[in-house]
Amino acid sequence: MKVLVKVLVVVGMIGFTSCFNKKQSNYQFFPNMYESVGYETYQEVEGVPYGGFKDKMEAQLPVDGTIKRGWIPFDIDNTTEGRAFAKDSLTNPLPKTEANMATGKELFDIYCSVCHGKKGKGDGALVKSEKFLGVPNYKDRDITEGSIYHTIYYGLNSMGSHAGQLNEKERWQVTMYVDKLNADLTK
Template identity: 60%
Template sequence: MKSLYKIVAVVGLSIVATSCFNKNKPNYQFFPNMYEAVPYETYSEHEVFKGGKEGLLPVEGTIKRGFVPYEIPNTPEGYTLAKETLKSPLDSLALDTEKGKALFNIYCAICHGEKGDGKGTLVKREKFLGVPNYKDREITEGSIYHVITYGLNAMGSHANQLSQEERWQVADYVLKLKSEL
């Protein structure tokens, strides 16, 4: 008898659940904006961006969290100032020679060579000439950081590829290479 009640209850529930279903129009829509999205014309103006602007600019004077502005200008005087005064903010625990070596091999060794002798792959193939040997130059960690940030002569800036900490890691590794030459 109990099994008969169970069968009747299951059949009754299935009839109730399926009787309200309409194949032409679903009953409930969860997240209806996903089913019926508002169409926007590509590259058209929108009320969010007033005055024909394509995006909103950050508030004047704001900087990205964790970013420290580099105030020394990209001039010969700025290079001299960086060479004489700029010191690494990383302490001995934050400096990682292996990370500096890996970054140097990725971004610098192609021109400067893995030993810092100025005989990288592009120099050997004569794509770039006159890449200096670190041994022949008077460089400091400040001058290295400045050159990585802004570039010098044929070398372009690497500020977009390397974070500030990574640039200091590479500068430390370059000084290590210079001491080994």
């Protein structure tokens, strides 16, 4: 009897270790929990996986009045009047510290300098290669902290919005750095 138990234990251990795969975690009893199917908000889905909704899109829409976690809505409209209001009334809430300025420069170098250039002269790599033309020199613009922030949030002309890439604090840090570049160019 003891020999039979030992043989069964050895066979069981061999059986368990023979299925071992170092590239994946072992035994997934509910693999959909480990490797879930990712659905995009507005993608088309085959079949009716949502309990029989006639419009498959309806089940994937967010509830009215909800916002994404961590997202802070911007209450100024993307209009000419909204931009003028932002230009006149918005001020940077962050203190002008070395850390904020350094982070603003780092983010500017990542997201902005490819078009605007390292010094804000409108001579970035994409402008030099003629991928984008008409990128302004900050010296030639009457800009304020509010107009810079509004432009980063919504974009302007051929510049797209960077609200998806930068959170609110990062947008203000970039605004702080652009304001410094503007001040350096207008000296």
